[in-house]
């Protein structure tokens with residue numbers, strides 16, 4: 001389970017699924033105060049989630065610039081706009097790394113989530129190796145009353161997402177939990 | 189055209205009111221029965237007199253006569269079957285309908301029971317006898333969804349049917365969403381307002397919606413599915429927190445019936461929908477979305493129950509039978 005602070009990744013929209021990308025980019029910025037922040041600001045403005053910022057001072061770059069490697073997740077549709085904005089602001093993009101698609105889907109889970117070992121429920125998804133629980137928001141009303149959670153799953157492909165959801169459904173049946181899924185838009 | 193009405197509850201009374209108020213429709217009442225009495229007159233019965241008598245004595249006709257006598261008399265063209273639903277056996281309606289169809293009479297019903305129990309058999313019987321079996325009022329109350337499927341959209345291939353098919357559940361979910369009521373509070377309110385039965389199990393567990401989904405699916409695709417084929421989850425386990433979590437994403441929760449042979453789907457379950465979705469409707473309303481190859485998506489919405497509203501669907505069936513069969517005889 002990863003922590004997605006700053007970006008609510010829960011999503012029911014667009015056929016219940018939002019496709020984002022996991023991407024790394026190498027930027028060249030001026031080595032002066034405020035430049036890094038200026039480069040990072042558009043990323044959050046476009047709803048991107050910065051996972052890592054790695055500074056690299058490479059010998060071949062001139063002394064007044066700085067190489068920065070950024071790993072981020074962003075909605076697929078917004079990536080091009082982000083790149084254009086960065087360029088317009090004078091940020092030199094040296095390399096745009098491999099993109100990895102990320103499908104996200106949220107479902108609501110109701111029942112005795114804690115007593116049925118929520119840790120195990122998450123583990124079962126994470127252990128698949130192809131999907132993981134990206135976000136979990138648990139509401140607990142009171143002792144012995146059923147709790148409710150919003151659980152967001154992340155997977156690389158659509159079919160892996162379907163397999164992860166199948167797994168979640170069977171775990172829910174086994175543990176007597178109710179799952180409320182988004183209604184998929186009809187295929188057009 | 190001569191009409192016999194079996195059952196004089198909310199729906200039967202609604203039908204009689206319309207017959208009384210709109211004599212120009214040319215529908216003549218020749219028989220009427222409730223659980224303990226019946227009245228037969230081939231020359232025609234005044235609907236208002238029947239309603240008054242039922243109100244005063246709780247019987248619509250003479251004791252010692254019954255629905256069976258009307259069926260035996262044969263003094264009607266179309267049977268209107270509006271007795272209570274029994275989803276397991278379909279009775280007493282199934283016997284009434286078999287009898288009427290078998291003796292060459294058209295049937296119009298609002299009763300889901302016989303369709304859940306024996307849809308294919310009854311359609312075959314009607315076809316053999318060259319008569320019509322119409323059941324617009326069984327699904328979606330006043331909404332002409334069966335007409336839409338079988339007539340208006342007849343040249344289309346149907347990809348899927350999705351709908352809000354139970355007004356009681358929709359009312360409860362609307363109230364939980366709007367007012368933050370718990371499931372129990374919203375159910376108690378629905379009972380007080382007469383939107384929920386004393387025993388709401390059929391509604392809140394999704395069984396009523398599932399039966400209606402089966403009727404729609406068989407009308408669309410004629411695959412002979414039954415209630416056992418539907419995966420059913422009701423709304424009785426839903427929490428206020430679930431609605432709140434959905435609301436945080438500008439979504440809400442509704443009990444949705446969904447059928448699509450292409451996608452191997454036949455299920456009733458609470459689902460999360462964006463608030464802007466056409467199936468997010470308020471209160472006791474019902475809605476059905478048909479996804480087709482030619483027309484694209486067609487959504488119908490309206491009142492899913494009520495005495496006069498359900499009568500509207502029955503009258504529509506009666507008049508379409510008259511146009512199709514009786515005039516050209």
Ligand SMILES: NC(=O)c1ccc[n+]([C@@H]2O[C@H](COP(=O)([O-])OP(=O)(O)OC[C@H]3O[C@@H](n4cnc5c(N)ncnc54)[C@H](OP(=O)(O)O)[C@@H]3O)[C@@H](O)[C@H]2O)c1
Pocket residue numbers: 194195196197198199200221222223224255270271272273280298299300301325326329492493494495498
């Ligand atoms: N109410 C709605 O809004 C609505 C909407 C769609 C579909 N429906 C369906 O329409 C049907 C009728 O509903 P309703 O609300 O009118 O029901 P209701 O108020 O319970 O009335 C049922 C009527 O059937 C009579 N009856 C019972 N057994 C009979 C028998 N063996 N022979 C003749 N009559 C008999 C009852 O007689 P007594 O009067 O002597 O008890 C009563 O008059 C049900 O199948 C229901 O599911 C109702």
